[in-house]
Amino acid sequence: MPRVSRAFVRTALACLAAGLLAGVLGALPGGVGPRIPALEPVRMHLLVVGWLTGLVVGVAHWLFPSRGRDAPLWIVYALLYGGLGMRVVAEPSRAAWGGAPWGTLLVLSAVTQAAALFTFAAVLWPRVRGS
Amino acid sequence: MPRLTVWAVRASLVCLVLGALLGAALLAVPPLDPSATGGLVRLVPVHVELLAVGWLVQLALGVAYWILPRAGGRRPAPRAAGAGAAGVASGVACAAAGALAGAGWAVLAGRVLEVVGAALFGWHVAVRLSRWRRLDRRRRQEVEARAEG
Numbered sequence: 001m002p003r004v005s006r007a008f009v010r011t012a013l014a015c016l017a018a019g020l021l022a023g024v025l026g027a028l029p030g031g032v033g034p035r036i037p038a039l040e041p042v043r044m045h046l047l048v049v050g051w052l053t054g055l056v057v058g059v060a061h062w063l064f065p066s067r068g069r070d071a072p073l074w075i076v077y078a079l080l081y082g083g084l085g086m087r088v089v090a091e092p093s094r095a096a097w098g099g100a101p102w103g104t105l106l107v108l109s110a111v112t113q114a115a116a117l118f119t120f121a122a123v124l125w126p127r128v129r130g131s
Numbered sequence: 132m133p134r135l136t137v138w139a140v141r142a143s144l145v146c147l148v149l150g151a152l153l154g155a156a157l158l159a160v161p162p163l164d165p166s167a168t169g170g171l172v173r174l175v176p177v178h179v180e181l182l183a184v185g186w187l188v189q190l191a192l193g194v195a196y197w198i199l200p201r202a203g204g205r206r207p208a209p210r211a212a213g214a215g216a217a218g219v220a221s222g223v224a225c226a227a228a229g230a231l232a233g234a235g236w237a238v239l240a241g242r243v244l245e246v247v248g249a250a251l252f253g254w255h256v257a258v259r260l261s262r263w264r265r266l267d268r269r270r271r272q273e274v275e276a277r278a279e280g
Contacts, residue, residue, distance in 0.1 A: 048182070048183075052187060053186075056187070056190060060190075063194070063198075065132075087158070094162065100162075102162075103161075103162025103163070104162070106158055106159065106161075106162050107158075107159040107162055107163060109158065110154070110155040110156075110158035110159035111155065111159065113151065113154070113155065113158075114151045114152060114154070114155035117147055117148065117151035118148055118151065120147075121144040121145075121147055121148050124140075124144060125141065125144060128132065128136075128137050128140045128141055128144075129132060129137060130132055130133070130134050130137050131132050131133075
């Protein structure tokens with residue numbers, strides 16, 4: 001298994017744990033634990049982008065025939081998890097305090113995550129072909 | 132890689148790119164233009180449809196058709212698998228277009244196509260796994276018989 005695939009799978013597992021923990025935090029009764037605004041979209045994206053998509057990208061790189069070049073996948077890794085990290089910080093912060101810096105960080109997060117998925121699609125596309 | 136896998140994985144990559152583009156717009160537009168937030172709400176179900184069914188389900192179908200075990204090196208019921216994958220792909224397109232246009236009947240038609248497609252593909256998987264299980268059992272019995280003999 002390539003090193004980049006292992007990094008994807010391990011980070012995906014960390015996102016699964018974080019997403020499940022966010023679910024527990026969101027379900028705590030009033031007054032127990034911190035109230036974090038915009039927790040629900042963050043939880044959903046930790047599970048769907050961080051866990052499912054990260055796992056799929058890592059395993060797809062391992063499974064689909066390649067010439068052993070990992071560099072583009074490291075770029076996808078940095079963009080995808082960097083963008084998700086920015087969202088996890090910026091979305092609740094913007095909901096709590098507002099302000100342009102958090103909005104800018106959200107825009108940056110949107111651009112980096114979209115760039116990650118475009119890059120992944122471009123890298124995988126030529127590797128999907130009939131035998 | 133079988134042709135069905137190539138088509139299903141490529142369709143899933145198209146859905147990934149479209150869904151990611153919509154998701155980026157949903158995340159980036161409110162901070163840039165708060166007045167546009169209301170109009171974006173309509174895009175949320177399209178974003179979910181494209182990524183949850185278009186990307187993840189189609190990729191899973193394509194890869195399953197490729198790597199699930201084959202009894203005697205053959206994939207049984209290939210027409211059911213092909214019709215199933217086509218049903219899911221057209222269902223996603225129909226449901227996403229319906230959600231975008233606000234046409235509830237198109238969303239319903241798309242979801243029905245997705246269910247029928249998934250059921251057809253499920254039939255292919257069930258037949259394939261039961262044939263492989265039978266073959267596997269026969270092989271194990273032969274190995275045991277040889278070991279006893």
